[in-house]
Amino acid sequence: MSAATVTINDVAKAAGVSKGLVSLALNDRRGVAPDTRDRILTVARELGWSPNPGARGLSTKRAYALGLILRRDPRTIEVDPFFPAFIAGVETVLAERGQVLVLTVVPDEEAERRAYSRLAADKRVDGFLLTDLLADDERIPFIHGLGMQAVSLGEPGNDTPFPVITRDYDAGIDDLVSHLIGLGHRRIVHVSGDERMLHGRKRRERYEHAMLAAGLTPVVVPTDFSPEQGAEATKALLDGPDRPTAIVYGNDPMAIAGMGVAHERGLRLPQDLSITGLDGSQIGTYVYPSLTTIDNDPTGWGIAAATALLRLVEDGEPADVALPPARLVVRASTAAPAGGE
Structure with missing residues (x-):
């Protein structure tokens, strides 16, 4: 049996459990005893089973993808190391679950709204990661009105139905x-x-x-x-x-x-x-x-944001996350001014 043809049924038969229990374990859902979950995951690895996002999406109406829409000049993103590290953190979480990130860079507000609407209408993502929060950020009610889920990096200035990831600076x-x-x-x-x-x-x-x-x-x-x-x-x-x-x-x-x-x-x-x-x-x-x-720690931001959004999408748990406070890192670029001030 090749890895490409291994199904949940095969995993269930080899592990001696039901297909439903295998689905819960492979999707990291509740209702599976720890030792049973470990046995199922071990059998799945031994058989070479891997998730098929397209097939899962048809059966569960999930896209198994998260969206990140950035309204920034691409040149700014190119030189800002926050975003590559943040995306690396997101991908760390998604790769473990066989899911993907859909990244879109847009030039202005109109293009941004179109991107949110298109991804939501096409059911290409299960939720959005919101960065660069604005005062009275209109994206929050807009995304909520689309019937989509999201998490935001930082505490919005207006009310939000979504979880927030914060760090005290x-x-x-x-x-x-x-x-x-x-x-x-x-x-x-x-x-x-x-x-x-x-x-x-x-x-x-x-x-x-x-x-x-x-x-x-x-x-x-x-x-x-x-x-x-x-x-x-x-x-x-x-x-x-x-x-x-x-x-x-x-x-x-x-x-x-x-x-x-x-x-x-x-x-x-x-x-x-x-x-x-x-x-x-x-x-x-x-x-x-x-x-x-x-x-x-932008990688930590990415891990926390992706984990919180998946928890919201999969379990309906809107849990806020407070990251460790930002701390001063003293290096060689600061010293007493020559000759006093």
């Missing part, structure tokens, strides 16, 4: 600002990200809170989270009359772009300028000097 940002102040910095500028996105706005607000609590004046330069605008903001700050001694960027790609500008200007990092990121990408360990940042 406040303490990490407070620690980051305190770290810079403790080194002797007083002119600490924040190059913020796109404030239409809730996480961009919340990071800026927490920076301002930490600066004001320390009796310092916050200075914010807004951008769209792209390395290009991060670099332009850095040039403007270095050419300004009151050059900062430390810059806190809204994400690591902008911080790395800022490093490049500083190196081109002949500045010594971190003596002449301390630089930090805010989302803990792995690439920050390999730049020179290595980047001080806030730990974010």
Whole structure:
């Protein structure tokens, strides 16, 4: 018998159980004793059984796929390490269950709504992973109106019927600002990200809170989270009359772009300028000097989001997930300013 011809009936016969029990075990559903589940899974592996998403979809009206629609410039996604790591976390969960991710990148809101409607109407996905939450995010009621399930990365500003995956950044940002102040910095500028996105706005607000609590004046330069605008903001700050001694960027790609500008200007990092990121990408360990940042673990975001969405789709359990708080990661890109502030 070839692996391609092995059916649930074959697994049930070999394991000495019913076809229904095999289906529950293979789909990781409740109602199967642990030892029975282990025996079924062992027999399935020995026979070389593998799931057929198309056949399962016909019988259960499931697509066995999750959707991720990103409204971003593809160039931004290309240079932002959060998304590859997040997708890797999602795929870790889906691969174990024989399911897939449907990824769509769209340029604007109209195209985004069409994509949600098309995937829902065609029954190509069982639910959606929502990233880049906006204030009063209209996607939440829109997706709910389509009769679809979803989970969101972050707490929406409006009511939501869907589970949320959260991580507390406040303490990490407070620690980051305190770290810079403790080194002797007083002119600490924040190059913020796109404030239409809730996480961009919340990071800026927490920076301002930490600066004001320390009796310092916050200075914010807004951008769209792209390395290009991060670099332009850095040039403007270095050419300004009151050059900062430390810059806190809204994400690591902008911080790395800022490093490049500083190196081109002949500045010594971190003596002449301390630089930090805010989302803990792995690439920050390999730049020179290595980047001080806030730990974010995007792979962990992906694992938690995919697991929560599958639990909602399969068992109807809308469970929120609070990830471990983001923590300060001190590396070589921060130091006391040369000659004081």
